[in-house]
Amino acid sequence: METVKVGMREFRADLAEYIASSTPVAITRHGQTVGYFIPTRGQGEADLAALKKASETLDKLLAAHSVDIEAIVTEFKTARRQAKKPKALGE
Template identity: 55%
Template sequence: MSMDTPKVGIRQFRAELAQFLASGTPVAVARYGQIVGYFIPTQGQLEANIAAFKKAGQTFGQILGAQGVDISPMMADFKGNSAQQITTKSK
């Protein structure tokens, strides 16, 4: 997979959302030239969505890695927050 993620403005993203959904390709969404988020489309039922989210996580890690971003601190925060939510829900 190429890490040349298309970058689009918010207006273009809104206007062409149906095409981005159909393409299945991740898109970097920018506001005034600054990336404010990534859209990684998923399709299907729960099991397919879980697989898609795993793939999206890998893709996002690759995108950030290609930009020289260390994802270790983010992963530690995510794992800590996930464990906290699971503990809270089971009480």
């Protein structure tokens, strides 16, 4: 894989572009390489897989305990509406 050499100032100025790229970057200072930035890929896919697994586990737990999700959502919405209402003086 090809590495791009850039100065430290350029690296800082264009950091968002380097993060979005899949190309490793050799960071230089006064012409000498002082470090490397190696972007990672696939982490988002691993996070998504973990969230899907957690969702499946939660679905199984809710089903095992006969939890009515619609009732919970309704209760949550009611609690939010009540929390947003301005309180009367003396409450």
